[in-house]
Amino acid sequence: MAEERFSKGERTHHAILETAYDLFLEQGYAATSMRQIASAAGLALGGIYNHFESKEAIFSELIVARHPYQQILPILLRTPADDMESFVRQAARAMVGELGKRPDFIKLMLIEMVEFNGRNLPNLLEQVLPQVLPLIGKFNTQNLRSIPPFILFRAFLGLFLSFYMSELLLANAPTALMSEDALDHFVEIFLHGVLIPKEPA
Numbered sequence: 001m002a003e004e005r006f007s008k009g010e011r012t013h014h015a016i017l018e019t020a021y022d023l024f025l026e027q028g029y030a031a032t033s034m035r036q037i038a039s040a041a042g043l044a045l046g047g048i049y050n051h052f053e054s055k056e057a058i059f060s061e062l063i064v065a066r067h068p069y070q071q072i073l074p075i076l077l078r079t080p081a082d083d084m085e086s087f088v089r090q091a092a093r094a095m096v097g098e099l100g101k102r103p104d105f106i107k108l109m110l111i112e113m114v115e116f117n118g119r120n121l122p123n124l125l126e127q128v129l130p131q132v133l134p135l136i137g138k139f140n141t142q143n144l145r146s147i148p149p150f151i152l153f154r155a156f157l158g159l160f161l162s163f164y165m166s167e168l169l170l171a172n173a174p175t176a177l178m179s180e181d182a183l184d185h186f187v188e189i190f191l192h193g194v195l196i197p198k199e200p201a
Helices: 008-027 034-040 055-065 069-078 084-100 104-116 121-140 149-169 182-192
Strands: none
Touching: 008 034, 008 055, 008 104, 034 055, 055 104, 055 121, 069 084, 069 121, 084 149, 084 182, 121 149, 149 182
């Protein structure tokens, strides 16, 4: 059995993370106590402190373990990069599609921003950056304007994350405000901006 590969301590550690994750999403970070996490995980309160020194330590591990970069980055790295336009179109659809499978992600990021003022993000970036570097290379090998590759990558993530979030917020908006090809428009904005190029004088 798979569980036999893990020690009792490892299984308890995992159970605490899973329980805390569920409670954070259900009732929020501030409303969740260590006592509640211990009780729901079937532990005495003192037992949870053998694995985590604080609730913050639990969340700090969760934000890395549950961040969707682990699913999204391999998809982006497998996306063909024959030319920038086709790469961006395919990569944007892949990223938005994967985020759609992870409705928890926005809640976790809101906890990170509201409760922690982004304190865990440097650690997350440290974990992610080695895996991001090959993807940044794809941006660097194209015929692009002189923009640092990491800035392009940030712009890509920011624009299509905002697309996903705005789709969630506008889910119940009047149909007239929605567009079936909204993602295509976001891709056009990323690739070409919003201004019509001026005709040569």
